[in-house]
Amino acid sequence: MKAVHFGAGNIGRGLIGQVLHNNDFEICFVDTFYPIVEQLNQDNGYWVEYINKNRTTVFIDQIHAICINDLQQLIKEIQTADLITTSVGVNNLEKIAPAMTEALKKRFEQNVKPINILANENVINASTLLKRAVYQELDKISRQLFDTYVSFVDTSIDRQALSKEETAKSIAVVEPYYEWIINKSQWHPNVDFELKDVTYVSEMEPYIERKLFIVNAAHAAFAYLGALFDCQTIQEVMEIPDILNIVRGFLTENQEYFVKKYQINQQELERFIENTLMRQGNPQLEDSIERVGRSPLRKLSTDDRLVGPVKKLANLGISHVNGVKVIAAAYLYSNPKDEEALALQQLLREQSALSVISNVSGLEGTLLEEVEAMYEQIKKNKELIFQGGGNA
Numbered sequence: 001m002k003a004v005h006f007g008a009g010n011i012g013r014g015l016i017g018q019v020l021h022n023n024d025f026e027i028c029f030v031d032t033f034y035p036i037v038e039q040l041n042q043d044n045g046y047w048v049e050y051i052n053k054n055r056t057t058v059f060i061d062q063i064h065a066i067c068i069n070d071l072q073q074l075i076k077e078i079q080t081a082d083l084i085t086t087s088v089g090v091n092n093l094e095k096i097a098p099a100m101t102e103a104l105k106k107r108f109e110q111n112v113k114p115i116n117i118l119a120n121e122n123v124i125n126a127s128t129l130l131k132r133a134v135y136q137e138l139d140k141i142s143r144q145l146f147d148t149y150v151s152f153v154d155t156s157i158d159r160q161a162l163s164k165e166e167t168a169k170s171i172a173v174v175e176p177y178y179e180w181i182i183n184k185s186q187w188h189p190n191v192d193f194e195l196k197d198v199t200y201v202s203e204m205e206p207y208i209e210r211k212l213f214i215v216n217a218a219h220a221a222f223a224y225l226g227a228l229f230d231c232q233t234i235q236e237v238m239e240i241p242d243i244l245n246i247v248r249g250f251l252t253e254n255q256e257y258f259v260k261k262y263q264i265n266q267q268e269l270e271r272f273i274e275n276t277l278m279r280q281g282n283p284q285l286e287d288s289i290e291r292v293g294r295s296p297l298r299k300l301s302t303d304d305r306l307v308g309p310v311k312k313l314a315n316l317g318i319s320h321v322n323g324v325k326v327i328a329a330a331y332l333y334s335n336p337k338d339e340e341a342l343a344l345q346q347l348l349r350e351q352s353a354l355s356v357i358s359n360v361s362g363l364e365g366t367l368l369e370e371v372e373a374m375y376e377q378i379k380k381n382k383e384l385i386f387q388g389g390g391n392a
């Protein structure tokens with residue numbers, strides 16, 4: 001079988017490519033970054049290195065790659081594909097939609113075999129977002145074809161996937177742990193294979209929310225609090241007890257939401273949180289604040305990992321004091337190499353904090369005032385973030 005995967009970056013190679021390879025797929029990677037396309041074609045594969053004691057490596061073969069602007073080749077690849085997957089970053093889904101749509105339309109001129117499309121991005125319902133972008137490209141007749149033959153299947157993926165350069169080659173570097181959860185209820189009824197080594201569920205919401213509001217929430221909290229105190233890596237931040245305290249408090253607050261909303265067992269959640277913290281603090285990892293804190297406007301948006309859970313807690317009348325601290329710290333994130341961080345700081349120079357927080361995070365009322373007050377406070381004196389009964 002053949003998969004066409006958009007995005008040959010860290011998780012594309014370090015998780016999706018590897019799992020599909022273990023499912024006997026040949027993979028065509030599609031990317032905008034020519035050097036990785038060239039490398040994959042030169043080697044007909046790539047190396048994955050595990051972050052374990054022996055630094056075990058595995059070579060993933062049956063690989064080739066194309067550039068996304070090579071539309072004729074993309075059409076050929078999608079013509080014979082059994083599965084389409086992505087991991088390009090949420091903000092790039094709209095950018096891949098036109099080429100993907102064009103190639104699928106051509107496929108359906110000759111081949112009406114149904115196909116599943118799985119967008120694997122850190123956002124709630126990434127495939128549904130991609131579907132929206134694809135359908136914007138379609139006229140009424142094509143929509144009917146796509147309704148019949150394409151299923152957009154939401155997923156949640158979890159693995160800390162980095163990469164390193166060795167002898168001018170990019171090697172995927174991953175923790176052994178991973179989770180790839182797929183919404184079975186969206187799987188096309190006439191596609192007769194299932195993937196192994198993944199988890200199928202019938203309801204996606206609790207899983208993607210748990211991933212985003214615990215795993216990614218913790219990560220982002222470490223990144224933005226760490227940046228405030230001039231740290232370089234997540235592992236370095238986790239050595240600071242007062243910061244660890246705030247993040248633990250934030251996760252304990254978020255845990256309450258899961259208990260209330262999904263009646264998930266408290267002890268099970270506590271184990272999940274401890275396991276997350278252990279994974280993120282893995283001393284063999286060196287995960288930069290710059291990577292984990294990338295795109296702060298996305299991470300501060302209304303349904304994402306920081307504001308999403310805090311809004312829900314506020315609506316339920318549950319304590320969210322640590323969440324407010326983390327959001328305020330995120331608003332102070334500045335990094336000249338990150339376009340969104342630059343844009344965020346520019347906004348804060350041009351407008352009042354109240355109006356920026358309201359526009360970027362969609363907050364209003366008391367919660368908006370709480371975040372703004374904390375932002376102003378720690379902007380004057382960052383040590384104040386450790387005051388005020390912040391430990392949940």
Ligand SMILES: NC(=O)c1ccc[n+]([C@@H]2O[C@H](COP(=O)([O-])OP(=O)(O)OC[C@H]3O[C@@H](n4cnc5c(N)ncnc54)[C@H](O)[C@@H]3O)[C@@H](O)[C@H]2O)c1
Pocket residue numbers: 006007008009010011012030031032033036068087088089090092095096120121122157158159160161162
């Ligand atoms: N790295 C992780 O640990 C991890 C874990 C879980 C989920 N994710 C999610 O997976 C996605 C990818 O993350 P990553 O860490 O692999 O990022 P990355 O930057 O390493 O990889 C993204 C790849 O997509 C390519 N790309 C960008 N725009 C494109 C376009 N228009 N067409 C084709 N290719 C394009 C880039 O060139 C790059 O190779 C993100 O949504 C991220 O949130 C990452």
Ligand SMILES: O=P(O)(O)OC[C@@H](O)[C@@H](O)[C@H](O)[C@H](O)CO
Pocket residue numbers: 122157158159160161215216219220291292293294295
């Ligand atoms: O990829 P982002 O920018 O949404 O978030 C950065 C990290 O938190 C993320 O990549 C994690 O490492 C990953 O989601 C772990 O599964």
